[in-house]
Amino acid sequence: MAKRKHMPNNKHKGLFIYCHVCKKHFSWTRKTTLRNSKTVKEEPTCGETGKNYSICKNFEKHRYKSRLHVPGSDGRKASRTHDATNYADAVIQAIDFEKEFKSELQGLGQPIEIRNRHYLFDVQLRYIDFLDNIDVPEHQKNTLSDGRKNEIVNCLKIFNEALAKHNINKKLFIVNRINDMHVGLFHDYLLVDKNYKGNTYNGKMSALKAFLSWAIDRFNIDMKNPFEKVRMIPVIVKRDTITKEEFKNLLKIIKPENGIEIQGKYKRNRYKLYLKDALELGLHTGGRREEVVGLKWNMIREKDGEPVYIEVPNLKVKRKKGERFNTDVPPKIIPVTKSLKNILYRLRYDINKGKDRYILNPDKRTDSSIKSMNDALSLGFSHFYKQLSTGRELQFKCLRKTYLTYLSSTLKGDAKRLSSHATDTVLKKHYIDERIVDKAIKELDIFED
Template sequence: MKRKKLPSKRHKGLFLYCNECKKYFSYTKTTVKQGNGTVIRKEPECGKSKSKLSRCKSPEKHRYKSRLHYPGQNQRIISNTLNAETYNEAVTQAIAFEEEFKAKLSFTELPYDTNKRVYLFDAQIRYLDFLNDIGVPDHKKVNRSDHYKNEVKRSLLLFNEALTKNKINKKLMLVDMINDTHVGYFHSHLLVDKQYSNKTYNNKMTSVKGFFKWAIKKFKLNIYNPFEDVRKRTVAVKKETISGKEFKDLLAILSPENGIVYEGQTKRNRYKSYLKDGFELALHTGGRREEIVELKWNMIKEIENEPTYIVVPNLKVQRQKGEGFNDNVAPKIIPVTKSLLKLLLRLGYNENKGSHNYILVPDRSKTSTIAIMNNLSKGFSHYYKKLNTDRDLQLKCLRKTYLSYLNSTLSGDTKSLSSHTSDEILQRHYIDERIINRAVKELQIFDS
């Protein structure tokens, strides 16, 4: 009988197996270069007789076998005895087996061994994959925003920093060994080392708490979530709005010369040609950043040939509910006020009416929604600081200003347009009582 052969540089995972001595062979013959430069021929030994494999008296019991590891589980192996007489046939069959194995893995979630030690860093990597829908069955996938995923990632990195500072190796630390002491390290790191505000502290704690909630369920850990008892710190709600004079002054200083800022040794320019239009859209629509940037001309609806309102998808609620469960989410309705109509006409409403073009930055070939959103936020903060008002206003103050005027005009019915679930939430976070009495009967912000 012709003996089966296996080269020293074989196909990965392919072996020769002897059913007589129960031994796997990774080659049948190879050459080894000695220190003096001479080359000798080497053969593996039989598992029973210890003689060379070529002298085995039972070559008919030799079989080609393919062995594969389950991803991330080096000790777990699946093997398949191949019906091949030659090495080339064995390679062909091994490849077919590998493809079949990969196809099964894509439809089957690997059972997790509850006796296996779950290391913190490994679990964090898997959690980030989960948030990115990697390895998640289609019916469980959630379209999370990049902002949310990046926030979770930053929070986990901060938690790891706190552990490292206290001489704890995140790669050797087990998830079920995290306790109140480690939560305390994180608590101090956020408040003392980083000096974060209470709001930021709450957000970071909530993100890491979410990771442990997932890990406990995923790995079937019999532990209490160590972040469960963390109390949220009090957050002072700021309802500051921008005044008409401040807004006018802000637009007046928008220029490349005033946009220069230094971040360490890096020189940047916060000026963008669309900042003025973006700020005005934010003020006169009350939209969130993404809603402003995603506005299109065909969202504007007319009544009796007059632009009357804008229908905007409620992106925040749609994402919370998830694809397939958000079909009935009510859109936000933005009334086209006198001041907003003036702005839309200036931006080209008559020329673009009904088109699918974006209102702000129509050409997106060299930029993205995220980039425009970030530039609006950073640009507003940068230029507002130059006004030296002793206040620290952010882009969202424009939304608060709009909703304050709108609430006054509609006598408490603002939620029907802004999509807030209750007047209490609206009153607490957005309404600035200082300008309620100055609002006009027909909404026109700053008499623009």
């Protein structure tokens, strides 16, 4: 957890605390002065709210930063943002930066355009702030999930590891020096050192390509993106589905005593009270983890007093379009088949229908609990499925593949109009094609008894 940063009065020369929200440099954080014969404690104030530094709510966006004067220039500064979390470490990093800065000036000759020199690590930190929507105009803000942002940050770290292996310092390396050779180093590091397969390799390369494209545009860097030349590795898409027998056996072994998993010195229990219900809903709705976790009773639409279909927000498409630009994204339509209806009634649909209440684990939902539920579905499925010893390695997403396989077989060309891969407009002025829904309800039967 991030802690508030502090700066002594006799600070190291050129070292500051910089706030990425109010854009203010703090050269001190607390001092005692003599005023009218009285000792008074003072603090600097936030550049945005005018309140004291010690109560600033944006302290997680504070960074230690060095600023050095470029000799012979008209007030120009060379700067570096440090990743230190305390003053002592920041001083060490500041001294290292000063040595590197002086060495580079001596080695490359002076008059060098320092103001246009964008160091890799500094730019990466700015990119992470961009992903967190810090200092981003409203129309450019993204809606990336925390999981996706963490994946991107991890890709940047792995790129830095690849460079470090060849003695390239991320804090001294300038972005516009990235070329095909460095992409090649990253390529080898992913395939040889990390032993990543096609999907993972492609994802890491795509993340670096996006990062560098952003940097070139953001800082107006005169260079071509060498990641544009990377060829993606062909990937064979696995269409593993779960069988009726496997699914029935899976539900049978989901018990507290079978949930224990040992990870080194830690012991986890993958059993959750809602896990069986979640897996059944996953199979019979074809929903992704977050869609299953987010199901509410008031999403269910009725006809003649009986549940007919569920309107589920198409989160994937809405995120891609971005906030305020996704109001026209139609929801996914999930037909309430005979088997799904039985599950809903077993979960007390008759009592809960129409309520703005989650179907699974409805009480005390928070952002962290929703994330933990998403993780519990995938980790729980994998843990219990391994105990079946089928010789296959299935994941939670196989339930969605199984559902879409049955849906496609039943509805033929109309299947895409109910799946999240729809290119047709499912809703036209709030009109549902009831013929398709009705056909799915009557004919779609997963694991018919």
